[in-house]
Amino acid sequence: MIEFRDFSFRYREGDAPVVRDVTLTIPDGCFVGITGAAGSGKSTLTYAVNGIIPHCYPGDFYGAVTVEGMDTVETSLTDLSRAVGSVCQDIDSQMVSSIVEDEVLYGLENFGVPRDEVEARLADALELMGIADLRHRAIDSLSGGQKQKVAVASIIALRPRVLVLDEPTAELDPASSAAVFDLLATYAREHGTTVIVVEQKIALLAEHADMLVIVDGGRVRFAGAPGEVLEHSAELLELGVNCPRSTSLVNRLRASGLYAGPAARDVAEAAAACREVIA
Numbered sequence: 001m002i003e004f005r006d007f008s009f010r011y012r013e014g015d016a017p018v019v020r021d022v023t024l025t026i027p028d029g030c031f032v033g034i035t036g037a038a039g040s041g042k043s044t045l046t047y048a049v050n051g052i053i054p055h056c057y058p059g060d061f062y063g064a065v066t067v068e069g070m071d072t073v074e075t076s077l078t079d080l081s082r083a084v085g086s087v088c089q090d091i092d093s094q095m096v097s098s099i100v101e102d103e104v105l106y107g108l109e110n111f112g113v114p115r116d117e118v119e120a121r122l123a124d125a126l127e128l129m130g131i132a133d134l135r136h137r138a139i140d141s142l143s144g145g146q147k148q149k150v151a152v153a154s155i156i157a158l159r160p161r162v163l164v165l166d167e168p169t170a171e172l173d174p175a176s177s178a179a180v181f182d183l184l185a186t187y188a189r190e191h192g193t194t195v196i197v198v199e200q201k202i203a204l205l206a207e208h209a210d211m212l213v214i215v216d217g218g219r220v221r222f223a224g225a226p227g228e229v230l231e232h233s234a235e236l237l238e239l240g241v242n243c244p245r246s247t248s249l250v251n252r253l254r255a256s257g258l259y260a261g262p263a264a265r266d267v268a269e270a271a272a273a274c275r276e277v278i279a
């Protein structure tokens with residue numbers, strides 16, 4: 001379980017907290033999508049989980065954040081990194097090797113994974129991300145999307161109990177983005193991994209996440225099951241979060257009293273709602 005209790009944070013260079021009064025519980029194995037406008041504090045929230053704040057970016061840390069009982073301020077980055085694997089926004093800064101397989105091996109060797117397990121973990125991670133054919137390629141020669149997949153594979157190979165991904169599909173086209181989310185969701189379900197993903201594409205989150213967290217001005221404005229959060233599509237738009245049109249359409253039907261069912265997460269659910277209205 002991950003718990004934020006009255007958590008606020010001000011970067012040392014900043015004049016005010018950029019995350020404020022966050023109280024949130026994330027159950028084990030939950031797939032959580034965090035979204036909100038640019039600069040709203042999404043990444044900072046995840047930094048409190050993987051320990052980047054306050055260990056790498058110091059500042060005033062109020063309240064507490066715990067991961068499986070470990071207080072992320074009190075616990076060393078080394079200990080935290082064994083539980084929490086992170087893929088950051090700036091993929092190039094994360095890469096330490098020049099060849100794909102070395103990048104994955106680096107983490108496995110650093111974590112002291114037994115030699116007889118290393119090859120299987122490397123091959124599985126590359127296979128899972130659909131990049132087995134890139135194994136011997138130079139990282140410099142890869143596209144942004146391919147690099148993102150290598151970064152995710154490197155972390156997945158370590159089998160962390162919590163996976164934090166900051167915009168993992170930023171460099172991917174819509175079809176590849178959906179495929180990566182499918183893979184992540186399947187992987188998380190099979191391994192009981194808690195996944196926290198910062199993502200601008202709310203439609204992707206709505207389809208895959210168990211919980212949506214909407215951040216605005218450093219505060220959590222909505223947190224809950226996607227269906228519950230998407231009921232607020234008009235307010236979300238005001239916060240800079242553009243829900244799928246299918247969601248807004250069904251919410252209009254709900255507001256006008258024509259439909260009493262839940263918010264639609266995608267076109268299929270909206271079509272079902274429309275059929276019910278017409279019937």
Ligand SMILES: Nc1ncnc2c1ncn2[C@@H]1O[C@H](COP(=O)(O)OP(=O)(O)OP(=O)(O)O)[C@@H](O)[C@H]1O
Pocket residue numbers: 011012013014018036037038039040041042043044045057
């Ligand atoms: N290292 C830092 N030092 C000082 N201020 C920072 C630092 N990192 C982020 N900030 C500030 O904190 C605020 C929240 O930033 P954060 O990156 O958490 O937001 P975000 O919602 O993830 O943004 P984006 O969608 O643009 O990545 C912003 O005003 C940003 O300028």
